[in-house]
Amino acid sequence: MAAVETLTTSTPLPKYVQTPVTQEELDWADLVTLDLSDFDKSGGKERLTKQLFSAVQNIGFFYVINFGLSQDEVDRQFAIGKELFNLPTKEKLKFRADLENGGYNGYKPLGLREIKPGYYDNTEIYNIPKFIPTFQQAHPDIVKAHYDEIEHFSKQIYERVVRKLLVLFALVLELPEDYFLQTHEYDQDSDCHLRYMKYHKKTAEENAQIDNVWVKGHTDFGSLTLLFRQPIASLQVRTPDGKGWKWVKPYPESITVNLADVLEFITNGFLKSSIHRVVAPPPDQANIDRHGVLYFVRPRSDLCLEPVRSRVLERLGYDKLVDEKAVGLTAGDWVKARVKKNVNKYPNEKGAEQETEILGGVKAKYYD
Template identity: 30%
Template structure:
């Protein structure tokens, strides 16, 4: 499927510059590049990643997503994710709230569990539409496995920088244990007003996000700044960020930053906005608490600044993830308190 020709990102909107990190240098253990990654992850918590080697699979995932979204709604709803806190499967536009008033979201997406990718051709968590299963061998499984490998490389770097014993973060993100890790292909309709949030201000549930955009719309709220700023998509570059789980495990050293998605700016607003992302999340049984007993660096950070000890209340990764997914669902809404129950480490930091 050829990449569509799209209008350029406008040059008259505020953008936030991100460091460009070279994945090939990270794999080669280049210390200067590792230090640059660490600087990005402990400040804004966002960075670009180039030379990741997954572009072919990303383009294939976009094609899969387009084919899936063109299915009749009746067919897509056979694979709906449901209201019990599970994320895997199809989500229709309007199924989630984007604010405390219960305003419905505008995006539809298909989520494919990491566990199903690694178990294929067996089923681990659930089944998917034929548009997904027909591409599992050629596109979906390679995307999941390559994305997992990239995020595992980054986790290994953070493990060392945090002064943790070897493989601690690797074990907490074991391929063998079921988790909330998933590939997500997202469609947002064209022609929406700028005020219509696609995805509300939030921090990500998990540890690392590996995102691919063709159009603008992603915005960050940098620490200490009260104006939302766009993150400009760069061809061939992923946008990566730290999520809540890794922020908690690191005692707040790694930063899970608030972000949101609105319609694309300028002429880009007249086009459908597609995103492709892979979320790496800890194993379901992992307790979300600072790893202070395993790292004097984390222990020292928590002692010096208790506010950085982002408290997940002793929840497991499964409980944290399931609570946030479940309480976003419109059908589970009882009032503003439902929205508050869907929030993460951004609480009190907006």
Template identity: 25%
Template sequence: MTSVPVIDIAQFDSGSADEQRRIADSVGTACEEIGFLVVTGHGVAPGVIDDLYAVAMEFFQLPFEHKREVRSPVNNLYQGYAHPGPNPGDHTSERQSYNVFRYDTVAEAVANGYPPDLEGLFFDALWPREPAGFRNAVRTYYAEMERLAGRLLTILESTLGTDPQRLTSMLDHHLSTQAINYYSDDIDSGHERTPYRFKAHHDGSLLTILYQDDGPGSLQLHRRGSGWMDVAPIPDTFVVNTGEILTRLTNGRYPATPHRVLHPPADAPKVPRMSAPFFFKPGLDSVLAPMPELLSADEESRYDPHTGRSWYTLNQRNIDNGYDSTKQYEALAADGVLPA
């Protein structure tokens, strides 16, 4: 593939069997060959996106100390506000972010059937005092991403020919994170200057569903064997990419694709860039190993088995030890395992 395919999924739910097969095949080819696709016909109302962007822009342009009121008290990057910097709980990338889970509190999640050992991998929401309507806009957007994730998982089940509900059952007690990223140059991170606002990395999710605006600085993916290419923003679409969990579930058939974010050119307008990635992550008790029905008679699993619990614990430990996804990628690229 020489470009990211744009796939209209509107007819998958109600179209003919031929239409459903065509959509499923297109999604499968994209996952297998490039690991990225652009989705139209997603059913998310433009107003939901506009409302999220409006309150997020207002939040990120608040004074720094106001934003830090909702910084994680345990220095966790998936809880509340985070910014670039050299300290624990700071981003190694050049972005500010806001993150939230499915429920406002661990207690609420446990009351809705989540395992009681959730604490430490799932964090209470930290809602800012302003802007007004922030929580409602974020929660409405999160619910739409849950719905869209369910549609995409159904398409993947058809694409892969898995047992029914094999992937959609992972929506039960999922640990997905909604992030909002704000790229600007108004915070001195103390990092060494590089061409990248966010260095090359893989996502540790099953799928990532991203909305991006047209602010300066480009998202790029690595085409397998063909170098880096831009993922240009298209209005009213979502960029979907494969994550490391899907790679494990498919025994490498759908590899997680490296991606990065560049600094804008020196002559670009001095305006921020925002994106809103939804990281779909199965629950703690999900089995994150190659699905048996996808393995041929003589095919061995390429991956050690994990549960959601052990996978997220490992990822969190790596972050705590300063070995986040970009550092992991750099190490593998230095060994020649991944492209530089």
């Protein structure tokens, strides 16, 4: 396919200014922090693996720091995303993703999903796939004007962060270092993407109508999700006992990482697909739109969701198949099916857990 058209522009990109952190006393989750500068040091992989082993069994969330991209580079991506969402709705809709058929690249409009009868989501999303010929697509001028910069940033995430994390997960399972790299190479057909996101602020009255929950508790679809530091407190993670929620603190110059469905499928539940939700921010941040920059890591689309053979899983009792219906499904089919379900409605019934069938009898849960 032809290369994406790029533009040159003399209009400077407005500088993105990070919002001050909340001063409210919140119940923060206690998460492990991995310093990726340790990765190439003597004994560094082993030290990081021990930290990760503890983190992924308990809550499925952790931080990484010193990941090789400066805060200025990160803030430039927030600035691009902010300008993109400032475009007129009519312009953004020209690039609408084919969500109804499981396509997630491009624009997801505001208010597409009903989160409670009569109340709709407050999120806009723009997804940019990997920069390989398979995924060439049209983009708004703001993206084309900064295309080379976005491409560099996206590829650096993969090289500096994703590859290292995949090696560490292989070591956690006592597998060859390149085990997960083989199914997550950048040039393979997979649904990895960079995401710009905007949560529109709501009034106190609007939040009360939806119990302050903007996005129900859920798991993500692929292997890993990387969330660049967002100072507005809104993300919560479900506690390991399943009885409550804790806030995820915006750790300085960090990426928040959470595990997703594929890793849970292929490890029989040893690696936990972390349950998280988005709620209304605390009062001192309630009147600010919440912007996000994320990267979603997904395996090769034709990867069968079959458990890996690992001495660790055998020793710890995770060598028994958890969901026979998932065997035979591919990662690509699972992602597309979850995207299609996501377009319509989350379950609206009140209760601790609600299940909805996704594909081939395999279900996903949503949590209040």
